[in-house]
Amino acid sequence: MLKPIRVIVIDDEKQAREGIKLLLEAVPAFELVAMCEDGLKAIENIYKHHPDLIFLDIQMPEINGFEVLNSLDNHLRPAVIFTTAYDQFALKAFEHHAIDYLLKPFTNKRFYESLEYAKSILQLSTFKRFQHKMESLLKDYFQNHKHDTDTYVVRNRHAEQATFSNKLTIKADGKIHFVPLEEIQYLEGYDSYIKIHTGEKTHIVKESLKTMEQKLPGQSFLRIHKSFIVNMKYVKTLEPYFNGDFFLILASGKRLKGSRNFRKGLGKYTL
Amino acid sequence: MRFKWNKTTLIIIFWILFMVVDSLKKIESLTANDETLWLYHLPGYLIWILLTFPLNFLFNWSDKLSLWKRFLFLAGSSLLLGSIKVMLSWTLFYLSFWLLKNEPLKGFADFLSGITLFYFVEAFIISGVVLIVLFVIEVYNKYREQSLRNAALETQLAKAQLQTLKMQLRPHFLFNANNVISMLVRKGENEKAINMIAGLSDLLRMSLERENHQLITLEEELALLEKYLNIESMRFEDRLFIHYDIPESTRLAMVPNFILQPLVENAFKHGISKILGKAEIKIAAKKISERLQIRVFNSGPVLDSAKPLTRNYGIGLSNSINRLTQIYKSDSKFDLVNLNNGVQAEIEIPFYQKVK
Numbered sequence: 001m002l003k004p005i006r007v008i009v010i011d012d013e014k015q016a017r018e019g020i021k022l023l024l025e026a027v028p029a030f031e032l033v034a035m036c037e038d039g040l041k042a043i044e045n046i047y048k049h050h051p052d053l054i055f056l057d058i059q060m061p062e063i064n065g066f067e068v069l070n071s072l073d074n075h076l077r078p079a080v081i082f083t084t085a086y087d088q089f090a091l092k093a094f095e096h097h098a099i100d101y102l103l104k105p106f107t108n109k110r111f112y113e114s115l116e117y118a119k120s121i122l123q124l125s126t127f128k129r130f131q132h133k134m135e136s137l138l139k140d141y142f143q144n145h146k147h148d149t150d151t152y153v154v155r156n157r158h159a160e161q162a163t164f165s166n167k168l169t170i171k172a173d174g175k176i177h178f179v180p181l182e183e184i185q186y187l188e189g190y191d192s193y194i195k196i197h198t199g200e201k202t203h204i205v206k207e208s209l210k211t212m213e214q215k216l217p218g219q220s221f222l223r224i225h226k227s228f229i230v231n232m233k234y235v236k237t238l239e240p241y242f243n244g245d246f247f248l249i250l251a252s253g254k255r256l257k258g259s260r261n262f263r264k265g266l267g268k269y270t271l
Numbered sequence: 272m273r274f275k276w277n278k279t280t281l282i283i284i285f286w287i288l289f290m291v292v293d294s295l296k297k298i299e300s301l302t303a304n305d306e307t308l309w310l311y312h313l314p315g316y317l318i319w320i321l322l323t324f325p326l327n328f329l330f331n332w333s334d335k336l337s338l339w340k341r342f343l344f345l346a347g348s349s350l351l352l353g354s355i356k357v358m359l360s361w362t363l364f365y366l367s368f369w370l371l372k373n374e375p376l377k378g379f380a381d382f383l384s385g386i387t388l389f390y391f392v393e394a395f396i397i398s399g400v401v402l403i404v405l406f407v408i409e410v411y412n413k414y415r416e417q418s419l420r421n422a423a424l425e426t427q428l429a430k431a432q433l434q435t436l437k438m439q440l441r442p443h444f445l446f447n448a449n450n451v452i453s454m455l456v457r458k459g460e461n462e463k464a465i466n467m468i469a470g471l472s473d474l475l476r477m478s479l480e481r482e483n484h485q486l487i488t489l490e491e492e493l494a495l496l497e498k499y500l501n502i503e504s505m506r507f508e509d510r511l512f513i514h515y516d517i518p519e520s521t522r523l524a525m526v527p528n529f530i531l532q533p534l535v536e537n538a539f540k541h542g543i544s545k546i547l548g549k550a551e552i553k554i555a556a557k558k559i560s561e562r563l564q565i566r567v568f569n570s571g572p573v574l575d576s577a578k579p580l581t582r583n584y585g586i587g588l589s590n591s592i593n594r595l596t597q598i599y600k601s602d603s604k605f606d607l608v609n610l611n612n613g614v615q616a617e618i619e620i621p622f623y624q625k626v627k
Contacts, residue, residue: 012507012510013447013450013451013506013507014507014508014509014510015450015451015454015455015458015505015506015508016447016450016451016454018454018458019450019453019454019455019457019458022454022457022458023457037509037510038547038548039547040547059443061543061544061545061546061547062544062545062546062547063547085442085443085445085446085447085450086442086443086446103446104446104447104449104450105446105449105450105452105453105454106450106453108457154547211572211573214612
């Protein structure tokens, strides 16, 4: 027996996901492995399950369908059937790159046609060609959407969940990057951006330190100055200074000035 | 500056015309080379031109008085200014004999005896005429202002209605809603599907048929909004949570027609569509002494205080803000504030209740 084609359905509307699930159940050759309600979960699940095919909604909160694909390594990109209600640019681009898409709402007939088409591209020889098409589609899209490729930290409401709790989700150039929180040593705020210092790399995001503070778990990260948040894990010593100000010395040797206004927070740490 | 200059010209033109008409009447004296014409009447017009400014000032100032008080006040003013005019004119006339004709100055008694009641009555009537002209101009201006204001209100209402319709006809909303319906049918959840079709139809019908009154009750305004939000919450049923807090006492309060729709639209555009996971919209009304306060809260990214407010507001909101100031003048408030992981729009207007 042939191996079933493994599918993930990605759509921010519950009924839309469940409808596709229902349609897929009628075809034994396909196996639904996950359903995701946003781009972040989609990326996570694609890395986890390595599906052969995804149904991908374009307009989703915060991370759209194109950004999901753009965040995946080339070799991990599955076959894609886009689903959209309306997006003039996307529709034009699909036509131009000859990529299949479903316009919502769609008929059963149209749905099964696109399944057939998906089956055909999953054959090894055509899949390579499909991947090339997808690459040029993404290039096309991000060239036309440069204006909304700001870098910032995604407000992540899944942060309570185990898979996301130890990572900071950063959107940069239409790509999602995950920075493990434990690697962040300290954050330095400027007027309109923040430098996130990890051991080896520095990420720059457009954000204020105040909103950033809300996106970080309070247990390990502490605001010590109007322009510094520090990961207490990396602090080696505290050195008092005048008027209640102080210095924190990190394991790397970096000295960060702390202000007396933020001294309260230090209370729970005995250094 | 320009306006003042124009006004001055108008006043001078008025008096020149007045003078021409008046002189035609006195054509006999003109031919008879009567001295009173040259030495009394013509300088008199100069004095009138100067006195028109205080008269105009008093006229404008008295606008705040009640009708009767204003009438009495202006009658008094014209008596006073008329008298001043007569005394000035007469003094000038009197001095001109001495200055221009080298006649010796007459005594004070002689000076007074020359003034007759006729001069006073004449001056009083003339200042009355000036006031009537000012009054006509005022009525005309007020009428024009009123019709301009009405036209602006009509346009803004039409814009708000159009915006509401557009929001419902937006392909994303309509096609996704239809997609939900088709999926519900596939799943055999027919009753839910029918509810959604009925909801969509109601929504469209309500915004097409809504009468275009400037003000409607909060209840009517919310009815349309609830239909809209019902559909949105069916689309995002496991993600979007909507709360209403509308006390009975506020339901009949009058609010500008279609005023809440743009706020809710904004809540979706800048809030709900920008966050992952659960999202919330809260609509609350409250009567605070004689004011009505309406709040629309959405969870989502907070406003960037570094950006100018206009960039945070969006175009839809600016129409709402313009309408509020147009309808309530300075008696309304509009505010956007950051509040626990979201943004709250707040409108405050005078509380008027619909008369049953």
